[in-house]
Structures are given as C-alpha cells and as structure tokens.
Amino acid sequence: MEGMSVKRKRSTKKKQSDWHVSKRLKKSDATDVANRDQTPKDTWEVDSGFSECSPPTSGRTSPCPTSSLAAAAPIVVALDCEMVGTGPRGRCSELARCSILDYHGNVLYDRYVRPCQDVTDYRTRWSGIRPHHLLDATPFEQARNEILTILEGKVVVGHSLFNDFRVLHIPYQRHMVRDTGATHLLRALAGFPPQRRVSLKLLAANLLNRHIQVGKMGHSSVEDALAALDLYKLVQSEWEWELQGQQMDNVEQYLQDQYWPEGGDDDDVDNPEANTF
Structure with missing residues (x-):
C-alpha cells in the first residue's frame, strides 16, 4: 500500500x-x-515627392508609408496666359485667355477672358486673340476665382510665369513655381550660356524638336503650357533635388547661432529688449 x-x-x-x-x-x-x-514591415517605396498625377522619376527612397506620401505630395499643373492691350496705345496688359493642364497634358481649364477695360490692341500676332473671341468671354473676376481654385496647393509650371501671375493679380509662393525660363538646368541642357534668358520657342525647338508659335495666327496658350510642361519633365529630377537642397540649406542657416539672441535665458523671451538679433 x-x-x-x-x-x-x-x-x-x-x-x-x-x-x-x-x-x-x-x-x-x-x-x-x-x-x-x-x-x-518594409513599406518604403520609390518616391519623387509627387502624387500619382506626377509620376516619380528621381528614384530616391523614402521612409514614409505610401499612404502618407500620397496625402502630402503636391500636384503639378502647367499654366499659360495670353494677353491683350488696354489703355492708351494698348500698353496695359490684361488677361484674355488662360489654359491650365494637368501633369499628363490633359486640359483642366481653357477659357477666353473678358478684360476689365476696353481692348485697344488685340496683339493677335502674339496672343492669337481676335474680337470675336471676347464677345461671350468669361468676366475677369469670375475667371480669376476659377483659376485660383484650380491652382490652390499645386506646383505651377510655365514659362516667364511672372507675366501670367501679374495679369491674374495672383501673388504666388516661390517654392511652388517651376519657371522654365528661369532655370539654368534647361539652358545648360540646350547649350546656352548660364545667364541668357531663352524663349520658350527656342527651348522647345532645341530640346523637344517641336516648333511652336509659328505663323501669323498667334500663340496658343494650350500649346505653350504643354511645351513648358514637357521641358520641365526633362529636368524634373535634378530640379526637385536642387530645390530640396536649397530648403535644407535655409534650415541649417536659420539654426546657426548668428540668427539667435546672444546670452540671456528663458526669462528673456518675454523681454523685447533682450531679444535683439
């Protein structure tokens, strides 16, 4: 037991x-x-800083998830305007046509616009505008509001865009503009001197083998916007990398000691006399 x-x-x-x-x-x-x-998990993917409307070309990698990139990436559009002359001898430029294309060259907006003042010079040889184009044209203020809505938050590509923004009465942020007439990258690619201001017509002929602005019918804002867009794509990777480098330099410069108050402590923050730069 x-x-x-x-x-x-x-x-x-x-x-x-x-x-x-x-x-x-x-x-x-x-x-x-x-x-x-x-x-x-390895969710890093190739990213150029652009949305699906702007296909990636740089080949750099990003630690951000794809969903975050899609939400934060700006969209690229191309803009071109045609102007007519108003006032004495037509010396004042006013908007008469505006065209906006998406990254793939599809037309998002293309309208004739009625100037605020009477037209004294249609500038048809350059603008392509004739009197009948403005008979039922969109009033300027309405067109401007429509254009602003489309451009909001987007990177704008074009040639000599300061002229377009001037007639649109739009102050635009510099970092959101890609002016093909101002970048040295296209001049270098076409073999022109760095400081030379080259026309859109000449750049298109040299780099795209495309002939625009020919004949006596005047310019087409759709054709010019497309030419600027295609020129931008030729140097898109280098251009965006260059701009990112400049932004990083600005941040580093801001963080240098020379841009901050000398001496003092946290108690000086509310003292305007202590915060001398």
Whole structure:
C-alpha cells in the first residue's frame, strides 16, 4: 500500500510538471507571435515627392508609408496666359485667355477672358486673340476665382510665369513655381550660356524638336503650357533635388547661432529688449 501511494504521488507530480511546461511553451509561442506581428514591415517605396498625377522619376527612397506620401505630395499643373492691350496705345496688359493642364497634358481649364477695360490692341500676332473671341468671354473676376481654385496647393509650371501671375493679380509662393525660363538646368541642357534668358520657342525647338508659335495666327496658350510642361519633365529630377537642397540649406542657416539672441535665458523671451538679433 505504501509503495502504491509513493507511485501515485510521483505520477501526480509528473502530471503537474508536464502541465506547467506545456503552459510555459504556449505562453512562449504566443509571445513569439506577438513579437513577429510587431516587427516593422518594409513599406518604403520609390518616391519623387509627387502624387500619382506626377509620376516619380528621381528614384530616391523614402521612409514614409505610401499612404502618407500620397496625402502630402503636391500636384503639378502647367499654366499659360495670353494677353491683350488696354489703355492708351494698348500698353496695359490684361488677361484674355488662360489654359491650365494637368501633369499628363490633359486640359483642366481653357477659357477666353473678358478684360476689365476696353481692348485697344488685340496683339493677335502674339496672343492669337481676335474680337470675336471676347464677345461671350468669361468676366475677369469670375475667371480669376476659377483659376485660383484650380491652382490652390499645386506646383505651377510655365514659362516667364511672372507675366501670367501679374495679369491674374495672383501673388504666388516661390517654392511652388517651376519657371522654365528661369532655370539654368534647361539652358545648360540646350547649350546656352548660364545667364541668357531663352524663349520658350527656342527651348522647345532645341530640346523637344517641336516648333511652336509659328505663323501669323498667334500663340496658343494650350500649346505653350504643354511645351513648358514637357521641358520641365526633362529636368524634373535634378530640379526637385536642387530645390530640396536649397530648403535644407535655409534650415541649417536659420539654426546657426548668428540668427539667435546672444546670452540671456528663458526669462528673456518675454523681454523685447533682450531679444535683439
């Protein structure tokens, strides 16, 4: 009887030991699974800083998830305007046509616009505008509001865009503009001197093998916007990298000690006399 009691005790202890081991193993397996689920996944993808409306070309990598990039990336559009002359001898330029294209060259907006003042020079040789184009044209203020709505938050590509913004009465942020008439990249690619101001017609002929603004019918704002857009795409990667480098330089310059108050402590923040730059 005593021997059987000892055997039962040993069997019971063994079962308890096996149960504890099994429980530990299950707990260990669950922990491993949880750790595997928490392991960061490789979601980095090729990104040029543009949305799907602007296909990536730079080939650089980004640590941001794809969904975040799509939400934050700006959209690229191309803009071109045609002007007519108002006032004495037609010396004042006013908007008469505006065209906006998306990154793929599709027309988002193309309307004739009625100037605020009477037209004294249609400048047809350059603008392509004739009197009948403005008979049922969109009033300037309405057109301007429509154009502002389309351009809001977008990178704008064009040639000599300061002229377009001037007649639109739009103050535009410099970092959101890609002016093909101002970048040295296109001049260098076409073999022109760095400081030379080159026309859109000449750049298109040299780099795109495309002849625009020919004949006596005048310019087409759709054709000119498309030419500027295609020129931009030729140097898009270099241009965007260059701009990003400039922004980083500005940040580093701002963080230098010379741009911060000398001496003082936190108590000086509210003291205007202590904050001398």
